[in-house]
Every structure is written in structure tokens, then in C-alpha cells.
Amino acid sequence: MSDYILETKGLTKHYGGVHALVDANFTLERGEHVAIMGDNGAGKSTFVRQITGVEQRTRGDVIFDGAPVHFTGPLDAREAGIETVFQTLALADHLNVPDNLFLGREKTKFDWLGPFRILNYKAMRDDTMAGLVKTGVKIPNIKNSIAHMSGGQRQCVAIARTATFASKLTIMDEPTAALGVQETAQVENIIRTLKEQGESLILVSHNMRQVFDLVDRIIVFRRGRMVANLRKEDTNGEDVVSYITGAKTGAEFEGAA
Amino acid sequence: MSDTSEGPSTSDGVGGLTYDKSKRQWPNELNVFAALILIIVIFELLGAIFMQQSLLFDSRDRFDSIFNEARLRIIIIQVAIIGIIAIGVTQVIITAGIDLSSGSVVGATAMIAMSFAQVAQVSGNPNPKAIFGEWALDLPVIVPVFVGLGVGLTAGAINGLLVAYSRIPPFIATLGMMxxxxxxxxxxxxxxxxxxxxDAYAVIGSGMNPVFIFLGLAILFHLIMNYTVYGKHTYAIGSNEAAARMSGINVPRHLLLVYMIAGALAGLAAVILTSKNLTAQSGMGLSYELEAIAMAVIGGVSLFGGRGSIIGTGIGALIIGVITSGFTFLRLGAFYQEMVLGMIIVGAVALDQWQQKRAAARA
Known part of the structure; x- marks a missing residue:
């Protein structure tokens, strides 16, 4: 079994003539938390979209859990064990917490009934509770609809999905961008809990403090290319900013950008 | 295991992990039910003041019971047939769609189904109204019932295909079908x-049968909406179609199924209606679609999708029944009744909007 949960080799994405992502060689160890930073349009989200199958890459390889993968869509990636938490929440407002967690992959009984197969509420509730306990998410009443919850609680529900389904890799695309200070703290606590439990994580973030608080390693993208791969101990905020702005480029990436 | 007892410091001091009762939501159906009780009380008061009798209770000792059973029966029979349509319409509205065609589908299905339910001999003479030849007369009752369901199902399938696969807005697609x-x-x-x-066909809609069929279907679809994947996905699509799609739900296929069920229920309503009236006329079901939508809306089904229930619609149907009966009881003209119904529909939606806003502000 490979030490890497995720590896990309020469991952490239062109939108017509625009080279949004060029030759990204990326590795993520099991249990490692890595941040992806960079300016707007640097290729962070493009990179994530290639891994999660939202878009199809122009060329390059993605090796997930030791085997090359070609996800045809986000569902495919989820089936394989990659859970993505988007900035815009993919939650159904009028459903409650377990319903949202299990939407599209409900636990059921009497499957021969086809679309009218019976929901196994108890099993889903138990799994939801286990997932919430694992992430330390507190929800006043999981039977209430999501519409009545704060942005932070909703984001926590989205994150709790990853724990509920024992995913192999969690990707968060700016999970706290739309949240207040206290809600952000809540989400960050959950991320720490995931770390303790050995979940692998890719965190896309603009927040320097958050990144230094939470991750082991920082990857910087600039103009579609990876320009730095920094261990947290070996760098500081100023250093990272100079990579982001282009004042510096990592030695191994020299000539890339 | 991490220390979950401390867990993340939750900002607003929210409590335990499970079912904090104080944080439980008040079911919307209770509001609708309260409205029904309020309306009954108003009619009882008006009845006591102006008519010196009760609307629903047995005030003249005509029967050995508390209630005025005859009137209760009238109320429920008159809403049962449109109520069956409303069960389907409720599901369509929960997906954030609309079905304007159900009344006309009742009309078309009535004519077609009845053509297969005719007798050969009317008091010794050949049936003067026979549509087809000998072959379509005196058929077993199962034939017109299946024809009726089939016609409704087909109309619903066309609605569903237009809405789900061609992305024509439900309002336009079903207006065309109407x-x-x-x-x-x-x-x-x-x-x-x-x-x-x-005779066998005439049994379907005789006596209290429409009510039994309505109640049976209401219970069946209440269970389906709450305890099956079909129900969950119906709510999910109405709540957030993009999220539903991202979660792997086949949204077009599901919408097709929802519109087909609504069509089949309209077809069934047509069978019951023609059986009850012993005749089919091309104008049958006129404005039934609007009454069915009104039942749903009064019952708390949100036209924006995602919210509402079969129970709510059932109570909404009773509210309409009580108001209709109540106005007759008070010997007020039908025009007042329609004015009041109009106001109640707008009021119900306005109240719902206000509650939603308040709930959103609290969260």
C-alpha cells in the first residue's frame, strides 16, 4: 500500500487557450493536512475540480489510494472516498441533519420496492450521531430542518458528512469564507478533530492564520503552477506571501512560473 | 477518541447532541389544524347568533349522536374527489412545480373512461348514448378503471417529460396540457x-366510497412521503434542486414519476366522479386544479417547494369543505364564499411567508 493517499503527476487543465493548471505534481500522505494557497485565479479551485471529478483534466495522472483514477463526476469521487465540502453549501434546507447527510445514499429496507423502498431512519440517525460525535459537532436537535440553523452549524453538518462516511480524503474549499469569527472557530475545531483521527485533508484557504494553525504543509499556486511546497516549520507568513505574490519561487519549481 | 465532551466551543451555547426538546420545531400542520378549529368556532358562533343552530353538532336531537352526521358527511364527500387530486398536486408543488392540468385531465379522463363503462341495454332498449359498438359495452369494471388510470397516467407522463427533460417551466407545460x-x-x-x-362501475363512487378512497390514498401517500426514498427525494428536489443533483438523485426521472402519480390520481378522481354522477360531461373538473392547489396552499404546502405535507393538504381540504358548508348553512350566497376563500388563500400564503421570515431571523 502506498504511503500517499493522493498523488498527481503532471496534472494539467486548459480551458480553451487558458492554461488554468499546468503540470501539478502533488503528493499527500495518509493523515496529512495540506493547505493550498494562492491568489484568485492561481489554479487552486481548478486543481480541486480535477481531483474531485467536477471537471475532466486535459492531461496528467491522478493516483488515489494507490491506484490511478478517472472520476467521471463528483459522485464517482465520493464513491471512491473523497468528500468535498464546498463554499456554497450543497444542503437541502428543508431536510433535517440525517436526511442531508444521507441524501442520495439513503439506508433503506425492502429495496425491491424500487423508488418506494423504505427509509431506515434509525440506522441513519445512529450513523449521524456517530459522525457528529466523531467530529465534535453540536447540533441542538438533529431532527430540525437545516433552514433553522446558523451558517456555522450548516457548514458543520456538511463537514460531518465526511466523518459519517469514513472517507479517505476530505477536501474543503474555503470552508469558513462565509462564516463569522465564532463559527469559524467551530469549524477549525472540527478540522483539528479530523487531524487527531488521522483523516487526510486538503484545505483551500486564503486565511494565513488558519492555515498556520491547522495544517502540516503549505502548497502555493501562482498563475496555474505550483510554486512552493513548504513545511509549516520551515516557513512563516511573510515567506508564504512572497511566494503567493511572485516575489519568490521554490527552488524545485525554478523556471516553472 | 478525541475529547468530545468539551468539543468545539459552541458560540451560542447550544446544548446536547440529540433531541433537545426545547429546540424542536413546531409542526406546521398544527397551525393549519388550529385554523380549521378557529373557522369551525366562528361558524358555530355565527350559527348560534343568527340561525339558533349548530353547524357541526347535533342541536336538534335528530340523531342519537353528538355531531350532525349528515352535514359532516356532506362536507367530507364534497372535498373527497378534489382531495384525491390535491394529494397528487401536493407532491408536484413540493418539488417546486405546479400542475394546472388536473381539472382538464379529469374532464378528458371522465369522457374516455366512461366510454368503456357503458351498459348495452337501458330499460330494454339499446344504450342511446353508446360511444363505441357492441364490443365496448358491458365490459368488466376493471376495464374503465384501468383506462381512467391509464389516461391520467399518460397525461401526467407528458407533463413530466416536458417539465423534467425539456426544461419547460411547469406552469407552461401544464397550462398547455390543461x-x-x-x-x-x-x-x-x-x-x-x-x-x-x-352497475359495478356505479358502485365505485356511490355513498361514502369516495371518502374511503380519499382517506386510504391520503394515508398511503402520507406514509410514502415520510418513510420512503421517493418522499425524501421529492422534498429534496423542491428544497434545493442543485444539491439533490449533486447528491446523485436522478432529478428528471424523479420529476417524471411525481407528475405521473399526479396524473394517475386525477384519472382516478375522474373515474370516481363519473361513477358518482352516472354520467360524464366534457366540462367536468372545471377549475378543480385551482381548488386542489388551494387545498394544498391552505394546508401549508409552500409554492416555493420543499415544504408541506399530505396531512396539511387533508386539513386544507376540510377547511374548504367547512367554509363551503358553513356559507350554505348561514344561507349566504356562493359569491361571499368565493370572496372569503380568495382571502383565505392569500392570507395563508402571507402568514406562511411571515413565519418563514421570522424563523430565518431567529436562526
């Missing part, structure tokens, strides 16, 4: 009524 089906109803026998059904 006009088309009404045209079919008039073309079928060139405006002539289709009459003289077999």
Missing part, C-alpha cells in the same frame, strides 16, 4: 355527455 386535455374532452363525443354506466 387546454389540450379540455379540447380532448370536448372532441371525444363532440360535446355529448357519455352516460349509463354498468
Amino acid at each position: 387546454l389540450f386535455a379540455r379540447g380532448v374532452a370536448q372532441w371525444w363525443s363532440l360535446g355529448n355527455p357519455v352516460s349509463f354506466p354498468t
Whole structure:
């Protein structure tokens, strides 16, 4: 079994003539938390979209859990064990917490009934509770609809999905961008809990403090290319900013950008 | 295991992990039920003041019971048939759609189904209203019932295909079906009524049967909406179609199924209606779609999708029934009744909007 949960080799994405992502060689160890930073349009989200199958890459390889993968869509990636938490929440407002967690992959009984197969509420509730306990998410009443919850609680529900389904890799695309200070703290606590439990994580973030608080390693993208791969101990905020702005480029990436 | 007892410091001091009762939501159906009780109380008061009698209770000792059973029966029978349509319409509205065609589908289905339910002999003479030849007369009752369901299902399937796969807005797709089906109803026998059904067919809608069928279907679909994947996905699509799609739900296929069920229920309503009236006319079901939508909306089904229930619609149907009966009871003209119904529908939606806003502000 490979030490890497995720590896990309020469991952490239062109939108017509625009080279949004060029030759990204990326590795993520099991249990490692890595941040992806960079300016707007640097290729962070493009990179994530290639891994999660939202878009199809122009060329390059993605090796997930030791085997090359070609996800045809986000569902495919989820089936394989990659859970993505988007900035815009993919939650159904009028459903409650377990319903949202299990939407599209409900636990059921009497499957021969086809679309009218019976929901196994108890099993889903138990799994939801286990997932919430694992992430330390507190929800006043999981039977209430999501519409009545704060942005932070909703984001926590989205994150709790990853724990509920024992995913192999969690990707968060700016999970706290739309949240207040206290809600952000809540989400960050959950991320720490995931770390303790050995979940692998890719965190896309603009927040320097958050990144230094939470991750082991920082990857910087600039103009579609990876320009730095920094261990947290070996760098500081100023250093990272100079990579982001282009004042510096990592030695191994020299000539890339 | 991490220390979950401390866990993340939750900002607003929210409590335990499970079912904090104080944080439980108040079911919307209770509000609708309270409205029903309020309306009954108003009619009882008006009845006591102006008519010196009770609307629903047995005030004259005509029966050995507390209630005025005759009136209760009238109330529930008059809403049962449209109530069956409303069960389907409720599901369509929960997906954030609308079905304007159900009334016309009733008209078309009535004509077509009845044509297969006719008797050969009417008091010794050949049936004067026979649509087809000998072969379509005195058929077993199962034939017109299946024809009725089939016609409704087909109309619903066309609605569903238009809405789900061609992305025509539900309002336009079902408006088209509304006009088309009404045209079919008039073309079928060139405006002539289709009459003289077999005895077996006449049983379907006789007596309290429409009520039993309505209640049976209401319970069935209440269970389906709450305890099956179909129900969950129906709510999910109405709540956030993009999220539903991202979660792997086949949204077009599901919408097709929802519209087909609504169509089949309209077809069934047509069978019951023609059986009850012993005749089919091309104008049958006129404005039923609006009454069915009104039942749903009064019952708390949100036109924006995602919210509402079969129970709510059932109570909404009773509210309409009580108001209709109540106005007759008070000997007030039908025009007042329609004015009040209009106000109640707008009021119900306004109240719902206000509650939603308040709930959103609290969260």
C-alpha cells in the first residue's frame, strides 16, 4: 500500500487557450493536512475540480489510494472516498441533519420496492450521531430542518458528512469564507478533530492564520503552477506571501512560473 | 477518541447532541389544524347568533349522536374527489412545480373512461348514448378503471417529460396540457355527455366510497412521503434542486414519476366522479386544479417547494369543505364564499411567508 493517499503527476487543465493548471505534481500522505494557497485565479479551485471529478483534466495522472483514477463526476469521487465540502453549501434546507447527510445514499429496507423502498431512519440517525460525535459537532436537535440553523452549524453538518462516511480524503474549499469569527472557530475545531483521527485533508484557504494553525504543509499556486511546497516549520507568513505574490519561487519549481 | 465532551466551543451555547426538546420545531400542520378549529368556532358562533343552530353538532336531537352526521358527511364527500387530486398536486408543488392540468385531465379522463363503462341495454332498449359498438359495452369494471388510470397516467407522463427533460417551466407545460386535455374532452363525443354506466362501475363512487378512497390514498401517500426514498427525494428536489443533483438523485426521472402519480390520481378522481354522477360531461373538473392547489396552499404546502405535507393538504381540504358548508348553512350566497376563500388563500400564503421570515431571523 502506498504511503500517499493522493498523488498527481503532471496534472494539467486548459480551458480553451487558458492554461488554468499546468503540470501539478502533488503528493499527500495518509493523515496529512495540506493547505493550498494562492491568489484568485492561481489554479487552486481548478486543481480541486480535477481531483474531485467536477471537471475532466486535459492531461496528467491522478493516483488515489494507490491506484490511478478517472472520476467521471463528483459522485464517482465520493464513491471512491473523497468528500468535498464546498463554499456554497450543497444542503437541502428543508431536510433535517440525517436526511442531508444521507441524501442520495439513503439506508433503506425492502429495496425491491424500487423508488418506494423504505427509509431506515434509525440506522441513519445512529450513523449521524456517530459522525457528529466523531467530529465534535453540536447540533441542538438533529431532527430540525437545516433552514433553522446558523451558517456555522450548516457548514458543520456538511463537514460531518465526511466523518459519517469514513472517507479517505476530505477536501474543503474555503470552508469558513462565509462564516463569522465564532463559527469559524467551530469549524477549525472540527478540522483539528479530523487531524487527531488521522483523516487526510486538503484545505483551500486564503486565511494565513488558519492555515498556520491547522495544517502540516503549505502548497502555493501562482498563475496555474505550483510554486512552493513548504513545511509549516520551515516557513512563516511573510515567506508564504512572497511566494503567493511572485516575489519568490521554490527552488524545485525554478523556471516553472 | 478525541475529547468530545468539551468539543468545539459552541458560540451560542447550544446544548446536547440529540433531541433537545426545547429546540424542536413546531409542526406546521398544527397551525393549519388550529385554523380549521378557529373557522369551525366562528361558524358555530355565527350559527348560534343568527340561525339558533349548530353547524357541526347535533342541536336538534335528530340523531342519537353528538355531531350532525349528515352535514359532516356532506362536507367530507364534497372535498373527497378534489382531495384525491390535491394529494397528487401536493407532491408536484413540493418539488417546486405546479400542475394546472388536473381539472382538464379529469374532464378528458371522465369522457374516455366512461366510454368503456357503458351498459348495452337501458330499460330494454339499446344504450342511446353508446360511444363505441357492441364490443365496448358491458365490459368488466376493471376495464374503465384501468383506462381512467391509464389516461391520467399518460397525461401526467407528458407533463413530466416536458417539465423534467425539456426544461419547460411547469406552469407552461401544464397550462398547455390543461387546454389540450379540455379540447380532448370536448372532441371525444363532440360535446355529448357519455352516460349509463354498468352497475359495478356505479358502485365505485356511490355513498361514502369516495371518502374511503380519499382517506386510504391520503394515508398511503402520507406514509410514502415520510418513510420512503421517493418522499425524501421529492422534498429534496423542491428544497434545493442543485444539491439533490449533486447528491446523485436522478432529478428528471424523479420529476417524471411525481407528475405521473399526479396524473394517475386525477384519472382516478375522474373515474370516481363519473361513477358518482352516472354520467360524464366534457366540462367536468372545471377549475378543480385551482381548488386542489388551494387545498394544498391552505394546508401549508409552500409554492416555493420543499415544504408541506399530505396531512396539511387533508386539513386544507376540510377547511374548504367547512367554509363551503358553513356559507350554505348561514344561507349566504356562493359569491361571499368565493370572496372569503380568495382571502383565505392569500392570507395563508402571507402568514406562511411571515413565519418563514421570522424563523430565518431567529436562526
